[in-house]
Amino acid sequence: xxxxxNLFEQQARNRRLTVAWMALFILFFAWLGFGGDFAMxxxxxxxxxxxxxxxxxxxxxxxxxIAVITTxxxxxxxxxxxxxxxxxxxxxxxxxxxxxxFVDVVEEMAVATGLPRPKVYLIDDPDPNAFATGRDPPTACxxxxxxxxxxxxxxELQAVVAHEMGHVRNFDVRLMTLIAALxxxxxxxxxxxxxMLRGGGGRGLGGLLGGRGRKASxxxLIAALxxxxxxxxxxxxxxxxxxxxxxxxxxxxxYLADATGAELTxxxxxxxxxxxxxxxxxxxxxxxKEGAAHLCIADPLGRDVNSxxxxxxxxxxxxxxxxxxxxxxxxxxxxxxKAAGQLPTA
Amino acid sequence: MGTILFxxxxxxxxxxxxxxxxxxxSLKNQTVNAWKQIDVQLKRRHDLIPNxxxxxxxxxxxxxxxxxxxxxxxxxxxxSGAGGGGVKETAAAETxxxxxxxxxxxxxxxxxxxxxxxxxxxxxxxxxxxxxxIAFARQFYNDVATGYNTKQQQFPTNLVAGLAxxxxxxxWEIEDKAERAVPTVDLSLQKPQG
Numbered sequence: 001x002x003x004x005x006n007l008f009e010q011q012a013r014n015r016r017l018t019v020a021w022m023a024l025f026i027l028f029f030a031w032l033g034f035g036g037d038f039a040m041x042x043x044x045x046x047x048x049x050x051x052x053x054x055x056x057x058x059x060x061x062x063x064x065x066i067a068v069i070t071t072x073x074x075x076x077x078x079x080x081x082x083x084x085x086x087x088x089x090x091x092x093x094x095x096x097x098x099x100x101x102f103v104d105v106v107e108e109m110a111v112a113t114g115l116p117r118p119k120v121y122l123i124d125d126p127d128p129n130a131f132a133t134g135r136d137p138p139t140a141c142x143x144x145x146x147x148x149x150x151x152x153x154x155x156e157l158q159a160v161v162a163h164e165m166g167h168v169r170n171f172d173v174r175l176m177t178l179i180a181a182l183x184x185x186x187x188x189x190x191x192x193x194x195x196m197l198r199g200g201g202g203r204g205l206g207g208l209l210g211g212r213g214r215k216a217s218x219x220x221l222i223a224a225l226x227x228x229x230x231x232x233x234x235x236x237x238x239x240x241x242x243x244x245x246x247x248x249x250x251x252x253x254x255y256l257a258d259a260t261g262a263e264l265t266x267x268x269x270x271x272x273x274x275x276x277x278x279x280x281x282x283x284x285x286x287x288x289k290e291g292a293a294h295l296c297i298a299d300p301l302g303r304d305v306n307s308x309x310x311x312x313x314x315x316x317x318x319x320x321x322x323x324x325x326x327x328x329x330x331x332x333x334x335x336x337x338k339a340a341g342q343l344p345t346a
Numbered sequence: 347m348g349t350i351l352f353x354x355x356x357x358x359x360x361x362x363x364x365x366x367x368x369x370x371x372s373l374k375n376q377t378v379n380a381w382k383q384i385d386v387q388l389k390r391r392h393d394l395i396p397n398x399x400x401x402x403x404x405x406x407x408x409x410x411x412x413x414x415x416x417x418x419x420x421x422x423x424x425x426s427g428a429g430g431g432g433v434k435e436t437a438a439a440e441t442x443x444x445x446x447x448x449x450x451x452x453x454x455x456x457x458x459x460x461x462x463x464x465x466x467x468x469x470x471x472x473x474x475x476x477x478x479x480i481a482f483a484r485q486f487y488n489d490v491a492t493g494y495n496t497k498q499q500q501f502p503t504n505l506v507a508g509l510a511x512x513x514x515x516x517x518w519e520i521e522d523k524a525e526r527a528v529p530t531v532d533l534s535l536q537k538p539q540g
Binding site: 111264266 | 380471
């Protein structure tokens, strides 16, 4: 496993994933917007028996404008919003020994990756956890809870920060910020359009079905209905599907960040013991909300799905099972000892 | 037809040479920059040591040898850094300084009033962090330099290595035997013989 190759492969993979997500969401927004217009068009065609007057695709245009603006805003403001939602405060001048150590460790890992030092944030929360966010390495931020600083020793803290620095170096932070922005827009759009449909439901649906006693021709009406039903179904399922996809990406990145962190510190054992401590010291979190959960090193919401492997867990968990991660890291530590010839021989 | 083919080949070749040349130059600059990052951390350590020595001097006057060793190792390391010594020379001097500092830290453990002092604790954290940064900067430099060395030796990039004035970058290896040696622990419970 050579460091350089791995890094470029991972970055290339993230770039591909980013492009794929963008494409998927553009298609999705197009369908959400212009699909509605298409249904209207078919309905109008059914009413007028093919004599369709030109109609401006206002649903499509409005959806596109809203999607572009909202995505752009949450892409620019997303990281700050995540930090704000957790009540994190930036450490500019360390107030205590623990804070100083935290800042020092972040600086060390920045040196190890050859990247600028990310901004360091502290969250006043007893639940031990940490996350990284940002759009690229220069805008990256690393946050940890006071609970984490309290239970970990220096080496373990370094391992956790290395894991987060791995997210920064592999451009995971960019991918996750983009996905969060897109998923957020989908949720907003789907909620908003759902409300509009319910509010003007009678009129909209009535108009679509060619109400007011006008006769409508068969095949075109059926086509309009099918398109409309499909459109409504996607509208309802969109938030769920996009979340499941986001979770899959997030889960995938955790193993990689564990590996990168171990590669940076050359000390996989420290990360394994840090994860063990984080798991046993789990406390009810008061600050980390749903919006930041997928970014954290360990699932802060303590959901059961995250501790299992299996079909449902694969779909719904934001993190791979802790036991699996610890086992993999211990495997790496064992390999390292073996390579150094330091294994106790029985 | 033949001329067009010939021109295409020439253009492709020129484009390749430009690409390979620029790639090597960029790697060279990365290597130089990675080296500078080590330098920054080494300077930081040199600046911190007098603070530490002055702070602990009062309570540790029995350990004059240990303190002197640190001070002289520091001045030797600074000399070799300022004298533009090669990678190997600087590495050796700095490794000696790391060893002397390590000894000082071990000795400091024996002075409870030192350990409980906030000032000393902060300084010790500062120095420990700087030591780590030196180690990580070295690791990063070695990775970048290895990438640069590999690229200029590999075919066909090696053909433009002369053009780009690429030279093999020296790695920062740990020369000191004490640092490299693995501590041996004898658990056989036998009385040492002889």
